[in-house]
Structures are given as structure tokens and as C-alpha cells.
Amino acid sequence: MARPPPNPLYILRGSGDVVNTLHFCCDGQGPSLLYSGSGKGAIHVWNLTTRRPECVLESHSGNSVIWLQALKESSTLISQGRDMRMCVWDLSEGRGALTDSLLTGSVGFCQCSLLETRPGSTLLAHPTEHMEEVSVVEMKSWTQVCTLKPDLKVGMLMCMKMWQAQSGPVLCAGYEDGSVILWDVSHRRPFSCLKAHTEPVMCLDVDVCRQKGVSGSSDNILHSWTIDDQRNLQMHSSVQLTNPGVSSARVRTDGKILATAGWDNNIRVFGWKKLKPLAVLQHHTDMVNTVAFSDHQDPPQRLLAAGSKDQRITVWSIYSES
Structure with missing residues (x-):
């Protein structure tokens, strides 16, 4: 048992x-x-x-x-x-x-993302007053490196994560229409776009070592997706939750488990490899x-x-x- x-x-x-x-x-x-x-x-x-x-x-x-x-x-x-x-x-x-x-001028709820490219040099991606736009700045001087704005109508920027790839900084962002876009920060252009959800993407995380990410929405489906060698986003697996709404999703650094924060007051834990449900942690009353x-x-x-x-x-x- x-x-x-x-x-x-x-x-x-x-x-x-x-x-x-x-x-x-x-x-x-x-x-x-x-x-x-x-x-x-x-x-x-x-x-x-x-x-x-x-x-x-x-x-x-x-x-x-x-x-x-x-x-x-x-x-x-x-x-x-x-x-x-x-x-x-x-x-x-x-x-x-x-x-x-x-x-920043941003009135939304999208969280920033920080990338320390080398000692003493840190990039910060933050939302702006333009609801669909990301601004990337060098923190020491607040000098703007670039802005990233989709050509497609994907709605408000909801969540993002930036990391260092061999070719330079990469940023993954989730949007109001359910899209996930992978951005080439150095060249200010998207690598690829995946329509992951039918509802707004509320949270995402990326396991950089395994080139695999996860996104949660206001719906009851948790999706994982991969990033191939050509930087294309591809759906990997999904799991249906008992109740809708995921506020936060985090992959542990050893790549073994994933935890989510639920609108239904519960914390859920999954095996990261196959999104296998492992536990529901119940304590919170909201x-x-x-x-x-x-x-x-x-x-x-x-x-x-x-x-x-x-x-x-x-x-x-x-x-x-x-």
C-alpha cells in the first residue's frame, strides 16, 4: 500500500x-x-x-x-x-x-525572471506597461538589452523564465490565450510557439538540463513540453487535475519531482519524468x-x-x- x-x-x-x-x-x-x-x-x-x-x-x-x-x-x-x-x-x-x-510600469501579475550570466553581470526580464511585452535589462545600470513583443495576438504576458543556453539567453513566456513562446533574447525573435492551453497560462517552469518544461493554467490540465535541437516546442505529456487552477509549478533541481500550488487549497506532487501523481499535500484552508x-x-x-x-x-x- x-x-x-x-x-x-x-x-x-x-x-x-x-x-x-x-x-x-x-x-x-x-x-x-x-x-x-x-x-x-x-x-x-x-x-x-x-x-x-x-x-x-x-x-x-x-x-x-x-x-x-x-x-x-x-x-x-x-x-x-x-x-x-x-x-x-x-x-x-x-x-x-x-x-x-x-x-516597470507593469500593472499585471507576471513575475520577473533573473539570469546571472557571469559574476557581476545579471540580466532581469520584467513585464512593462505594454501588457504583452517583456523588457530585458542589465541590472547594474538598468540598461535595456531588448524588448520582446509577439507579432501574434496572444494577449497579456502571464509568466516567464529566462536561462542561459550555448547560443545566448533564452526566455520562455506564457500568455493569456494559452500560448507558450520560446524567445531568442540575443536576436529579439521567437524560436517557436506552442498553443499549450485553452485558458491563460498561469505559471510555467523549465528543466534546463532536460530541455523540458511544464505549464499550468486556470483549466484542470497540467502540460509538459519539450524543446528540441531546433528550439521547437513540442507537447510531451499531460495530466488531468481533480480541480481547475494552478497558481505555481516548480521542478526540483534534481529533476525528479514537480510540485504545484492549487486553487483548491492543495499542493500536488508528481514524478517529473512521466507526470505521475505521487501525493496530494493537504493543510491549507485557502x-x-x-x-x-x-x-x-x-x-x-x-x-x-x-x-x-x-x-x-x-x-x-x-x-x-x-
Whole structure:
């Protein structure tokens, strides 16, 4: 018989509002941290040893924080808010100083994507005031590298991820009409387009090592797709969910499992190879908005965190065997 789904390792309370976004920082150099962004603009820096906030940043003029990411091997945190701004924070030596910001003009919910191309050089892809457009900037100077705007009418930009390929930066974006477009950032043109869903693409993730991605929608179908040698997107497999609506989808860095955040209050875990359902994690009493995996085995077990509209963050240890 299959083992019953586990309970959370622990629950983090005190975010004070809806939890929109989560990001782990487990570099092995200091305490393992989890950053969370709330609907009232608070950024909590949770110490996973003490399970308490090390600090709370009041940000984005009290508007929702919808995305967070820390730069590798530094104490710099980037946040995106519904006040149409990107903020850069210095968290070194206990500081919580706002050091820079960028006005994006975007009023949508599309999260940014960060790519560190080499030490000291970071590209940031962000939505703009033009609802279907992506702008890619060099972060140090905020110099615009390019804008990416589809020729086809695909509607609003909904989600995206950027990574480094041998030929240069590549960006995958999901749109309101259900399309997924793979972009050649260097040449500012699309490689290919796939009509993956009949409803808006709410989230996507890409397993760069396996050249395979996943997308979730407001419908009840989760799709995986591959990127071939000619950079063509091709449908791979699908799984029908019990209830519609996926807010977030993340592939663990070892490429073994996938986790999704559901509108039905549940976290679902799948085998990544064949989208085989493995577990339904039930704890939250409202919509789950975000899921995140720890990239390093520090603490020793691999962790999964989920943030919900119920203002709680659950932390789980699942399928931790290497």
C-alpha cells in the first residue's frame, strides 16, 4: 500500500496577509533562509533553524510583493511589487537597506525572471506597461538589452523564465490565450510557439538540463513540453487535475519531482519524468499561491515550501532520498 501523505515539518505564521511568493536561500555559508512576500508589502526573512523572522522589510508602499529572488553568493535581494516597481535590497550584516529601484510600469501579475550570466553581470526580464511585452535589462545600470513583443495576438504576458543556453539567453513566456513562446533574447525573435492551453497560462517552469518544461493554467490540465535541437516546442505529456487552477509549478533541481500550488487549497506532487501523481499535500484552508524548493541539501533533507491565501507557510520534507 502507498504511504499516506506526510504532514508539514512545520508551519510559519505571522506573515500578516496573503503569502504571494517564496524563495529559499540555502547556500551552506550561513543559516538557511526562506524569503516570503505578502499582500501588504511585507518581506519576511525567515531563519529556518529558529523558524522565526530574522527581519521584516516594509516594502513597495504597502502593495503586494509578487516575486522575490536573491543573487547568488551575495546578500542582495530583488523584489517585485504591485506598485509597478522592482526594488534592490542589501541584507548584508543584518541590514535591510533599499539600495536601488526600477519603475516597470507593469500593472499585471507576471513575475520577473533573473539570469546571472557571469559574476557581476545579471540580466532581469520584467513585464512593462505594454501588457504583452517583456523588457530585458542589465541590472547594474538598468540598461535595456531588448524588448520582446509577439507579432501574434496572444494577449497579456502571464509568466516567464529566462536561462542561459550555448547560443545566448533564452526566455520562455506564457500568455493569456494559452500560448507558450520560446524567445531568442540575443536576436529579439521567437524560436517557436506552442498553443499549450485553452485558458491563460498561469505559471510555467523549465528543466534546463532536460530541455523540458511544464505549464499550468486556470483549466484542470497540467502540460509538459519539450524543446528540441531546433528550439521547437513540442507537447510531451499531460495530466488531468481533480480541480481547475494552478497558481505555481516548480521542478526540483534534481529533476525528479514537480510540485504545484492549487486553487483548491492543495499542493500536488508528481514524478517529473512521466507526470505521475505521487501525493496530494493537504493543510491549507485557502488557495495555495506559490511553491518553492530548496536548491541545496542544507538542512540535509530537501525542503518544499508553500504559501497560501490563508496567510500561512507550510514547509515539507518529501521524497528527499537522492
